[in-house]
Amino acid sequence: MALIEFQKGGLYVPEADVYIDPWRRVKKALITHGHSDHARWGHHRYVCADSSKAILQHRLGDINIRGVPFGESFLVNGVQFTFYPAGHIVGSAQIKVEYQDEIWVVSGDYKTEDDGISGAFEPVPCDVFITESTFGLPIYTWLDQSIIFDEINQWWATNRDAGVTSILTGYTLGKAQRLLSGLDTSIGPIYTHGAIENMTKVIRSSGVPLPDTIRITPETPKKDLVGAMVVAPPSATGSPWMKRFKTVSIATASGWMQLRGARRRRSVDRGFVLSDHADWHGLNQTIEATGASKIYATHGYTDVFRRWLESKGLEAGVVKTRFEGELAEINEGSEPEEEEQP
């Protein structure tokens, strides 16, 4: 019997009778992070990393939940579980599963660059590694985030000088806070869409330092928004909510912006290449660092990535998710708030 099985309901650890990021309702769910395709509603009991707890409670309401500090192991029916930072968003974790000398690691979503707020990713040595591969093609390689934030701040400053409001879109959970942490507050005030303000408050109160933000309300004077930065979810663009701004420049920050075609299709003024997922090099370095002899890829260009791993002499497979990884790529920017993808 495999230590982790790929079932209809999700990743299942039969020895412990627990699921990891299940998408069907289960008795006990270990959750890697708060994004809606990983943390779903309706499980009896939730276990997550300590720093993810407030986020899950904010998103899912009154649930039975336990937070565990990073690096601290716990046993379920003799199977040992440990959370390690995944660097994807605040509170995101990889989950190590150990039983009778066998170690599996479920990466969840991860990125290898330390963004300063999500916890620094560390590769966890294991026998079998279930890795995400959202950006598992060699065309996806990221520049240092400092370069991207310079671009973003420059764009903002130019807009401010022209009396234009900068609207920067990113997911409510994760991307929005990362954007906030990189903005240069000396340029001007930062306003937020209500959904982002609520989430940011939760994250700020758990001790993550983020700059001051002002919630946009119907009472916000229009003239105050001129030249300001507004951080909004992708779904806000094109909605009636946008009517309050006079002249705007809209940008979006995402790994998908790497491709010229995708930037143009997005119908935004600027596309910044900033991702919360590992790039091609990050994926490959991580896989090597785990020392795993068997790799399962999930999300994204899994078939291609598997073939690449096999060509390097590794044993590799694909885990199908119900949310086909590629869906994120299509829907990004147009999905309803609750359906937000990585």
Place this chain on the structure above:
Amino acid sequence: MKRFAQLFQSLDQTTKTNQKVAALQQYFSEAPDDDKLWTIALLSHRRPRRSVTISLVREWAAEMAGLPVWLFDESYHIVGDLAETIALVLPKPVKTSERSLTDWIEHVIALKDLEDEQKREGMLEAWRSLNHRERFVFNKLMTGGFRIGVSQKLMTRALGRATGIDENILAHRLMGDWSPQTTTFEELVLQERAADDLSKPYPFYLAYALDVSYEQLGPPADWQAERKWDGIRGQLIKRDGHLFLWSRGEELVTDRFPEFEVLTAFMSDGIVLDGEILPFKDGVPLTFQKLQTRIGRKKVTKRILQEAPLILMAYDLLEHEGEDLRDHPIRHRRRILEEVVQSVNQEVLRLSEIIPFDNWPVLEQERDRSRELFSEGIMLKRLDSTYQSGRKKGDWWKWKIDPLTIDAVMIYAQQGHGRRANLFTDYTFAVWDGDSLVPFAKAYSGLTDAEFREITTFVRRNTLERFGPVRSVQPNLVFEIAFEGIQASKRHKSGVALRFPRMHRWRKDKHPKEANTLHDLMEMLKMYG
């Protein structure tokens, strides 16, 4: 190279015309002359000749990136652009380069006569020294055109603003068979020429699609009716011994369509004609596809001239004996036009015929014959109308025929390019032949982005097989395919070829079994083929 790469990025980052013009204007004000000249050349399809084959470029890029060729190719399928794919997969540069655009282009040209091993070293040297954006531009030089949404017209406008020279004069100066290796910026752009003013066209007057019933147009006697042809709108100018042909995009295309040269000898000076540039052979127009083989082609071979010879179907006269006639009513302009065309008496210049009608139903019957005459419908012009500029409603109407339609099942899907690189937008459609589906048309336009997204989701969830970038899918979706004509074709499995197939509607209400059959298609071929 840095300045040009920056220009490229600025142009690429915006869809707004005025921002593009501003970026170009700034570039033309600041760049050194030889770089400006090369930029003009690149933006007017005068790329240096390829010095390394595409397959070698691809091979060396994959090698430098440490990737197997299959993985490079998979990446290319996703990106849809070779130059971009290479720029994305290469390792970070190990140095920087201050060499200019002209310098790098000369580097590229010099590779041509070298041995493969030296060519390879030359390519790797460039890739090692250029950053991501510069590499992309460099790769474009090596592999293909600079299609960046900047028309020759836009470029000319920006150059006009930067130099203070009239746009139309510049368009004329930039015409012809020049290359940066045979001229200078000073000579090509700045020096005054005798013929500068001669080429100047008039703004085109455009018609609206008829959106009222013909009864509302008043008495038929007030109107002139002609066939509407499916070519390129053109303005032919003969002044002071020189002939100029402008296309509707207001580009000067004289040198691209040499068949009109003959008119220089037969037309008197001071004449400007408005008409349709059409591929035309043995007394009938050819398909628009034939015309497309001519657009954008700089070198015209004998064979091409035989396969797709062009004519101008003249329908208006804007200038005669040097006098601007645009304020005269068309009934008057038309009379002189007929005289002009007759006196020229050359095959490349034909007169658009007037359709006689004394009541609207008769004209409607004529319109219904359009398809057999290879026309798109009827043009209606009020006999009292002057030649206005731009699109003004009321005096000129186009009354197009409805397209043919057929319901078909989608069986293959492929990812789009450019703006829609991440969506499945190119589909193959089939009709039923008994229990099997016979593919008969490909189409990639006619739907909204939202529909393309929805179908992309379907494709990913219903893929049966993958063939490189193409996926076969469950035959579940039905589309109404509209097309302009149908012809028998041996090359196609279905035995027919459609003209301008596009998706008219997604028939979510239809079960795949309700789609049309090959028999239906054959019936259409009998009727309209």
